[in-house]
Amino acid sequence: MHAPAAPTEALFPDSLLVEVAWEVCNQVGGIYTVIRSKVPATMPAWGNRYCLVGPYFPQMAQGEFESVDDLDVHTGSDPVTAAVRSMRAQGYDVCLGTWLVTGRPRVVLINPFQTYDRLPQLKTDLWQRHGIPSPDNDDLLHQVISFGHLTTIFFKHLTAHLRGQRLLAHFHEWMTGVAIPDLRREQVPAHIVFTTHATLLGRYLAMNDPAFYDNLMRVDWQAEAKHFNIEPAVQMERAAAHGSHVFTTVSELTVRECIYLLDRMPDAVLPNGLNIERFVALHEFQNLHQQYKSRINDFVMAHFFQSYSFDLDKTLYFFTSGRYEYHNKGFDLTLEALARLNYRIQQSGMDGQVVMFFITKRPFTSINPQVLERRAQLEEVRETCRAIEEQVGERLFFAAAASQDHKLPDLSSMVDDYWRLRYRRQLQSWKTSALPPVVTHNLVNDHNDDILNFLRRSELLNHRHDRVKMVYHPDFVSPASPLLGMEYGQFVRGCHLGVFPSYYEPWGYTPLECVARGVPAITSDLSGFGDYALQNVPDPEQKGIFVVHRQEKSFDESAEELTDMMWEFVQMNRRERIMQRNAVESHAELFDWKNLRVYYDRAYSLALARS
Template identity: 80%
Template sequence: MQVPASVPNPVAPDALLVEVAWEVCNQVGGIYTVIRSKVPATVQVWDERYCLLGPYFAQQAQGEFEPIDEYELEHLRKDDPFAGAVRQLRAQGFDVQYGVWLVTGRPRTVLINPYQVYNQLGSIKSDLWEHHGIPTPDTDDLLHQVEAFGLLAKIFLQTLTAEVTPPQRVIGHFHEWMTGVAIPALRREQVPVHLVFTTHATLLGRYLAMNDPNFYDHLMQVNWAAEAVHFNIETAVRIERAAAHGSHVFTTVSELTVRECIYLLDRIPDAVLPNGLNIERFVALHEFQNLHQQYKAKIHEFVMAHFFQSYSFDLDNTLYLFTSGRYEYHNKGFDLTLEALARLNHRIQQSGMEGQVVMFFITKRPFHSINPQVLQSRAVLDEVQATCEAIERQVGERLFYAAAAGTDHRLPDLGSMVDDYWKLRYRRTLQSWKTTNLPPVITHNLVDDANDDILNFLRRANLVNNQHDRVKIVYHPDFVSPTSPLFGMEYGQFVRGCHLGIFPSYYEPWGYTPLECVARGVPAITSDLSGFGDYVLQTVPDHEEKGIYVVKRQEKTFEESAEELTDMLWNFVQLNRRERIMQRNNVESSAELYDWKNLRVYYDRAYTLALERE
């Protein structure tokens, strides 16, 4: 995929942009998606004046980073200030890599090994304590990596600013607390870098929301220092606060997190930077309906293996719903989703409506192994399929011969064309497969089955895949991947095969999962406590017609939100196939609204503001 030709920079033709993130060539969580997907739109405007800066971890970088060797670096154009800074650092003995990130746009990238200054951790810690009151425990290696990288990021930017000549200026855009250590030091030493800091979710906010069902009501009363100590995250929280206060421009990703920043970080954000996607990566032109059918057929295979061993139902009249994300039972809205599914199950049963719903929970939990029963069922069904295909070939050959050789125009007895061997194998395979046991609700054996919130809800609600249940549950506590013996496809392919994504989060500073659904032409449910849902409410008229549903959770009780979500699901399952196809068309056509090419303007404004501030 080619990046479009560069366009004039609306910010400043004489500025350089260094974007600093812990997840450059280092996939850990959601920031990786933000940075990686934004690269093509950023390169389109900033071109050779843009560079990414991140930590160098050889194992993570090896598949994503292409280094420039020593000879190439020495012979790069002298007007490449990033290469000049790397040359200077290498001359001083630093282990620093320069090359390109192997993503669309191939941006210039500098990676610095944090371990090389571990011998200076003592002075780094004492400086943080002396100047900013930030304590560092001796036993937390992530904090050691973060603080070492902070020193190296500061040194790189100091070196870079010495390379540029006025009127050229440098903007440093730092993402999340892991990169924030450099900011207060850069300000204290008056390094001429215009600093932007983005918190994608306050660290303390995430912890509080997980542990307080009335988080938003209590936000104004939070004693941030006491709570940071309580959750054992004092160092990280103080780094985040120092970065927020030290930056020229402080930003966050949604209006929802603005309040969080005010009460937990004591600074009002200067700008909100909504997240987008590189929609071009997802575009299937007019193929998305065909792709839906193709991947739905793969899900059919899983469902037959999982359920038909016990009982069968009409797959053509079955809807596939799913949710996915980090296992945060309350924050991700798994609790609300389960409650709504239990109510939906009751409604469909009472209505006498035909059809089934299969709901997938895709998340990550510690497990011992895939459930042997689930694996065996899949293997035996594969054997059934192989047996049927062998019988099909045999009957086909004999039927063709009988048709060509015979004079009777009636269809012969097809059963007589099957050898006894295949008849016996067919019967025995089916007999060994069928069971009276209920299909399991979970595909893996969890390490702590007894204390899993999802399983405990399903047990209490008796939503355990009884034949009479109209909502069936598949809890898959691992990521979907092509190497999985159960699904055998990419997560994105699985999403395309489903009919609806459900993400009614209680705490979600942005929320990529519903946005990724929309980009693939799949309707999605989000909430007004998700940054994405809030953005949709403010900017997308008639969003339900475009296949984006927003559950109201602000100032609503759990009961009220559960009933609204149940209504949404009830209305969705009543749509006929033609209506669902029309809705998917509308979803796919609205995806362009969330392209980085359109959302980049928010970043441009923040950079312009940073250049105005000294």
Template identity: 60%
Template sequence: MIDLNHPAKINEESLKQALLTEIAWEVCNQVGGIYTVIQTKVQSMMEQWGSCFFLIGPYFPKTAAAEFEPTDDYSSPFGQAVLKMRNMGYEVHFGHWLVAGNPLVVLLNPYSVYDRLGEIKYALWADHDIPSPDNDDLLNQTIAFGHLVKVFLSVLISPGITDRPVIAHFHEWMVGAAIPALRREQAKIKIVFTTHATLLGRYLAMNDPSFYDNLTSVNWLKEAQHFNIETAVRIERAAAHGAHIFSTVSQVTARECIFLLDRIPDVLLPNGLSIERFTAIHEFQNLHAKYKEKIHQFVMGHFFQSYPFDLDHTLYFFTSGRYEYRNKGFDVTLEALARLNYRMQEAGIKKTVVMFFVTKQPYTSINAHVLQSRAMMQEIRETCETIERQIGDRLFYYAASNSDFKLPNMGEFVDDYWQLRYRRNLQSWKTHILPSVVTHNLVHDHSDEILNFLRSSHLINNAHDRVKIVYHPDFISATNPLFGLDYGQFVRGCHLGIFPSYYEPWGYTPLECIARGVPAVTSDLAGFGDYLANRQVDEETARGTYVIKRRNKSFDDAVTQLTNYLFDYVRLTQRERISLRNSVENSSVEFDWKNLRKHYNRAYVLALEKEYT
């Protein structure tokens, strides 16, 4: 397997003569996790490559409107290629991506060549044995886009545009259709292809409880046909085999590539973040306290209507991501929380853990009771603030005008109206109904796996439970009426992120925790967790990133590991938790793109050393 820790020394002088383009479906088009990879890496790439770097993506007017700014400066080779391609009758948009680094981008409209789609799809079948159905719009878009990318890159290297070496780095199968066509035409372009997750691997992992055990015996064509993804898988395989350099993001995904794509990756390209964007020098502890207070407000509104608990001794845990119950480790997390709840009660630990599940599921509306409770609590707050002002004013007047040094009866300073309103508000708000475990009305309430586990385990926010659950089936944003926080602020306000994934080619969520100084749990079946396990050995706990060992381990063993870690965590003192957050924040620089860029340089140098044919 590839040794990521000790990559071979390479001569990067050759890179100074080259032009580099990255092609991704998520350029100016936020639809998935690859958007984070590309968008956060741009600034680091611009620092190294400058005017020799640009990106190519699809043009969709609605998404481009917020992220793309056209330019009329066509002096670069990329601009000259744009003009030439327009003269050939193609729709090409050229400008800057409005992200850190402000890179040049070329956006190509797939729909602009739909009148030639039959011809393009026939060539894909005749030349590369890749059939495609007629009724799949995403496939049609990606195939049309692949054709446009091939045309643009061919124009870029044509006489009069540039004679410099060109490296084209393709991300994921959605842009892979251009690769076999470029290789067939022997275009003088060095091609790097990165699969961030094999398409077939994701489908198999969601449907096969023994995915890793059965990986070596998978019949890729049979399974691709079974899941109705044959065309996409064939494109992915053609791209992997057609690239001069084939790469993936982790050792975990590299194993999939060997058996599902039949090619060993040449290099690993781990994902990172622009850590500077998250850095709050000397402020991250203060930000934690600030946003924790916001979460306190939600928790009081959600739970205190039924019963109170001590917020000074409450810990906030969370998990987030796509709703993939098993792949994301929701099953392990829930079982560990149920065991943690029991162990905390048995040990007499008085702390409270509030666990947030933040994911996306179909719902009809926010639970009316949840909204009403929060609104009534806000009314109580406003009543209390009015009483506070009234008492303050009258107490000051009393102190200034009275020679009696004793503290008066504060109740005498509150009007009967406000006393009555205070009492009525509390009587209307308080209830014996248990706090809801889910904040929204789910469309598939009775079949939801998270809810069914909570019901069967009776982890339903009883007053005596030390672990409380808040299942929020929508992503958190600043406009969220329940929290009033964006996702990054919510993460900063929490104490621990829990992501013990069964299948996760990389996994940005724990990395985003670390960047914000929040400890996190991951697993060695996640690319990020595998990266940590290979680099940190036994240091992960001290640095606040704990890796659950799930490879070749049973479900029960994974649950036991997680339960033990969570039980140890809840027994930490506040000082120990602060120290842990300091360690996490200090370690985050390791995952900055500036430090991970060397792996990409290695891939590009290796590509330049390959023959074109």
């Protein structure tokens, strides 16, 4: 069913909403995007009755957190300010301030290291009260346990300063959920919602079991948690799920996972959205595509043209990105389909080619010097061409002014011998018979890299005859990079198609970020986003959302379907692709938080009714 219209503002006028997340002012992964992008849609409804709580890591927070400098003379008497003030009076290290994102919400950041001297007792309490073990050598668990204890203290102070208001406490993921069992045990008057964005055990199992979904109902959760050495974190997640008044997850796909791995049926599904206004470029988005595509062209010329050239006007840029989870992210399926696509284009005899970018994060020692050298040499060629252009331009203008006829003079005669020689020598030294590298960096262990090993086995190594060229970029795209030199969002806009046929993806922001920028995307029905699109978006393919079927399909069947999708895209002409981008951009608002926030409001209503 379609997302209902957003509710009227001030839906809960007598309530205070506090969201607790490990990634508040602390960018680690996808939860950061969820929380940050939801803020602009949340603030109009809640205003000063909304606050976020997270751990204080100074290096991570310094660029996006603005503290209230002198809380002691702060005139505010609201419950959040009063709670922070009273905690400080007891010697706790707590910061109150503003998150410098759209909407500028209030934020409380708590230093998790301040109670490390009490860790032995906190861990003993966790075991005796809730049966949750904790080893001595896991610093993340220590941070989580300490932060959970301090969050419980914060909520005690907060509820002591409420004036007839009800407190909604929304916890995200197991790292913050460790506070929930103590809040229930000590009967702190909070209405608790817990959201798991992906069960911890589910992620591990999916990475290691090709038949994860088939075997899900037979999993011995405790034995598997011990096997992967994650039992304490899994126990914390289960305690949070069972201790919350309302338990939620982010997609219908993860509902089964929660039932079998956490032993609780979610009460609600909270699909994720984006702040679409942040991405809207109106009539400019086609121009932006051209602008950023030209910058990708610069990289492609430097990377490939030293060995051989091809027509950039007949070249399509595909990409995939995300954490390096070869199976979970569908990198294996993508590579297989690309190999098949390469063969199809070769056999068809059609013009054009695809350059496929793999953007992920892997340990590397340096950028490949050969890749840097190719780019530097092409820049020298460019500078020489500019110098010749300037010289010819000046001389052509003089010749035109002095001309007694209307003939175009011989332009080559206007170039000095110095520039002729330099131009020739630069091209001679630049050209090579070596194949363009498939990977842009020197990986720490490239012999055990799954992507590289597939490319070697399939001989997809950027031969001249290959119609699918590969660029494996094992680092995130940033303006500081000497290779692509642009923001990730700019890179996405410059591409033609995003490819994300995940095997395990509780939600999946990467295809949604494509759609928000007017770029068609391929996802899968094992992705929360893909499943949501199939259930809620009429004719998703007409809106540039292509969903590969992986449920109850063999790897080969899914690979063939993905190949068909990419093959059909390759056959489209430029006008058809422009029309498709227009359709994608015009329907992006379907995934705006303003429309999807209502699912959160329903969960909050349920929590207030239950407790």
